[in-house]
Amino acid sequence: MMEELLNILSEIRPDVDFEKADALIDGGILDSFDIISIVGEINNAFDVEINVEYLLPENFNSAKAIYELVCKLLDE
Amino acid sequence: MSILSIRFLAFLAVLLLIYYLSPVRWRWVVLLFANIIFYLSAGVKNAGFLAVTTVTAWGGARLVEQINEKYKELRKLCSTKEEKQENRTSCVKQKKKVMTVILFFNLGLWILMKYFLKASPLGISFYTFIAMGYCIDVYRGKYPAEKNLCRFFVFLAFFPQMLQGPFSRYDRMKDDLFTGHPFxxxxxxxxxxxxxxxxxxxxxxxxxxxxxxxxxxxxxxxxxxxxxxxxxxxxxxxxxxxxxxxxxxxxxxxxxxxxxxxxxxRQPFFARSIEEKWRRWHITLGDWFKDYIFYPISMGKWAQDLGRKCRKKMKPAIARMVPSYISFLVVWTVTGFWHGSALHFLIWGWLNLIIIAGSMQLAPFYAKMRERFHIKEESKGFILFQMIRTMLLVGMMSIFSDAPSASAxxxxxxxxxxxxxxxxxxxxxxxxxxxxxxxxxxxxxxxxxxxxxxxxxxxxxxxxxxxxxxxxxxxxxxxxxxxxxxxxxxxxxxxxxxxxxxxxx
Incomplete structure (x- = not known):
């Protein structure tokens, strides 16, 4: 699943190394346009619903954080 | 009764007396009767519409919660990931059906009264949107649905907000409304x-x-x-x-x-851009549109499919903006439409969109220009210039919302x-x-x-x-x-x- 997630992230922002980056939001690497595209793609690919309540910097600062959020939603 | 009338002040004085003389735990009941009296004073027919919205929103949210509880129980019986997934999908499908009926019914009623019959009951644009926001929050699992219909009515029809809002949220209001407060x-x-x-x-x-x-x-x-x-x-x-x-x-x-x-x-005339102005002006309306229209559309399947198609044909830097801009267009069209169905209201909404989107896209150019002309972004003079510019732009756009028609x-x-x-x-x-x-x-x-x-x-x-x-x-x-x-x-x-x-x- 992590590999699929990395593919989605790279497709939206090919210029970012998502495997290493750990301050995607705090470091200003991703902006709101990116987050909206990423969330939309994740909702579609993993059949989850990341809604407004989950749009917090800590959930999107790294690929690992996003992965953990998806796992949490899949487990609900 | 007008809140500028002596009658309202007398009503308020009596209400305060009864409220603070009542036992703390029953003070919300005083508010319940206050809401009923206030709204009935605007006419029995008006109260009928409010009652319909109250019952449907309360009932719909309760139904959504019951579906959630039912599927939580079923989930305990699921042993594999696939079974859990199937259970979740089935739950979401049922909840969506209920939500679709409730939202379309209330939205339909609002559109019918406001745009076709041109006979809007008092406060319908406000309580309908507050009710819809409440249902969506329960659907999203933000908070549990209110079990007591009377308490829900106290929230939805809280008399001071009936005329022009604000668009209150249940989770922020409930403690204040139901706890009761000492004098x-x-x-x-x-x-x-x-x-x-x-x-x-x-x-x-x-x-x-x-x-x-x-x-x-x-x-x-x-x-x-x-x-x-x-x-x-x-x-x-x-x-x-x-x-x-x-x-x-x-x-x-x-x-x-x-x-x-x-x-x-929040001091709107200190805004340095139109986008900031909307974060300071009619804040609860902006938040409502952001939470319940902008995000669901921009992160929804249709906008994302289009965004994906665009990524194949355009540069990623441009394509990534497509879902957001589609959503912006819908939000500003609805904002214009919310103010009125005439063309000049829509033009007003789209002017806001053009200026906000233009500022976002031109931000790097503006930064270059400031650098070239040695203008410090945080200097007092430049901040004052931005504030005055914003105010004049707001004024220019207001001609389109205030004039009797687009041609005028x-x-x-x-x-x-x-x-x-x-x-x-x-x-x-x-x-x-x-x-x-x-x-x-x-x-x-x-x-x-x-x-x-x-x-x-x-x-x-x-x-x-x-x-x-x-x-x-x-x-x-x-x-x-x-x-x-x-x-x-x-x-x-x-x-x-x-x-x-x-x-x-």
Whole structure:
């Protein structure tokens, strides 16, 4: 699943190394346009619903954080 | 009953007495009866529509929660990931069916009453949107649904917010509404003072500025040409005094009961861009559109599919913006439509969109220009320039929302260059038609007071603490001065909406 997630992230922002980056939001690497595209793609690919309540910097600062959020939603 | 009437003040006084004489745990029941009496005073037919929205939103949210509980139980029986996934998908499908029925029914009723029958029951645009927001929050699992229909009615129909909002959220309001509050003379005094300030802003400043706006829009000698410049400033100040005055009154009323209504304004004239202005002006409407329209559409399947297609044909840097811009377009179309179905309201919405989107796209260019001309972004002069520019843009767009039609709005703008009455600039008082000299002085004083209050708030001070530092005789003289102006020249409005500009929406 992590590999699929990395593919989605790279497709939206090919210029970012998502495997290493750990301050995607705090470091200003991703902006709101990116987050909206990423969330939309994740909702579609993993059949989850990341809604407004989950749009917090800590959930999107790294690929690992996003992965953990998806796992949490899949487990609900 | 108009909140500017003596009848309302008498109603409030009796209500406060009963509220604080009742046992704390039953005080929310006093509010329940207050809501019923307040709304019935607007007519039984109006109350029928409110009852339908209350019952359907409450019932729909309860149903969604029951579906959630049922699937939680079923989930315990699932052993594999696939089974869990299937259970979740089935739960979401059922919840979506209920939500679709509830939202379309209430939205349909609102559209029918407002745009087709042109007979909007009092507050329908506000309570319908508050009810829909509540249902969506329960659907998203943000908080549990309210089990008690009467308590839900106390929230949805809370009488101070019936006329013009704000768009309250259940999770923020419920504790204040249902806990009950011990009597506090400080809170009562602060509430009364805020009400007085609201009466002054609405009945003195807004009503007098309204005479200028009406005279200019009425046509004839006092319209077009140089008067367009007046339209860039006066109607926006009028709307601010009117709407924020209303907010001061209803927040003051709520404070007397120990209830904190969400603020709708945060010193909007300090905004440095149109985008920032919308984060400071009618805040609860902007938040509503963001949470319940912008995000669901931009992160929804349709916009994302389009975004994916665009990524194959365009540069990723441009394609990634497609879902957001589609959503922006919908939000600003709906915002225009919410204000009215005529074309000029839609143009007003789209103008906002064009300016906001343009500023976002041109941000790197602006940064380069600032660097080239050695302009410091945080210098006081540049900040002041941005504030004035924002205010003038807001004023220019307001011509499209205030004019009777789109063609009239274009004609008014064009007259700036075709009607040559610029000689009037030598007689500034003539540029404010509809007002006597002493009224201009009163309004000017009012606007200066409003500016001082906004500066104090912008600097982060709590206004009541600042007032307490002023010697008591001076302070009370100031309150008496406000009261005197309200009684002497205040206009109470002719109908039960009190003539508030936003009540028409």
């Amino acid at each position: 506090s003379s400080d809170r009562l005094g602060e509430g009364a003072l805020r009400m007085l300030w609201g009466f002054f802003k609405k009945m003195v400043v807004a009503e007098k500025l309204g005479c200028v706006t009406a005279s200019i829009y009425a046509g004839g000698d006092t319209s077009g040409g140089i008067y367009v410049l007046v339209l860039l400033i006066v109607p926006t100040l009028q709307l601010y005094a009117d709407f924020s005055g209303y907010m001061d009154i209803v927040c003051g009323v709520s404070r007397m009961f120990g209830i904190c209504l969400q603020e709708n304004f 709005a274009f004609s008014i703008c064009a007259s700036l260059f075709t009607k040559f009455n610029w000689g009037l600039i030598k007689y500034p008082l003539l540029l404010l038609p509809g007002l006597e000299g002493w009224e201009i002085a009163a309004v000017g004083l009012g606007l200066i007071l409003m500016l001082i209050v906004d500066i104090i708030k912008e600097k982060g001070y709590e206004i009541y603490s600042v007032l307490r530092k002023i010697p008591m005789p001076v302070r009370y003289l100031g309150y008496a001065f406000l009261f005197y102006f309200v009684i002497l020249i205040g206009n109470t409005g002719a109908d039960l909406t009190g003539g508030f500009l936003y009540a028409q929406f």
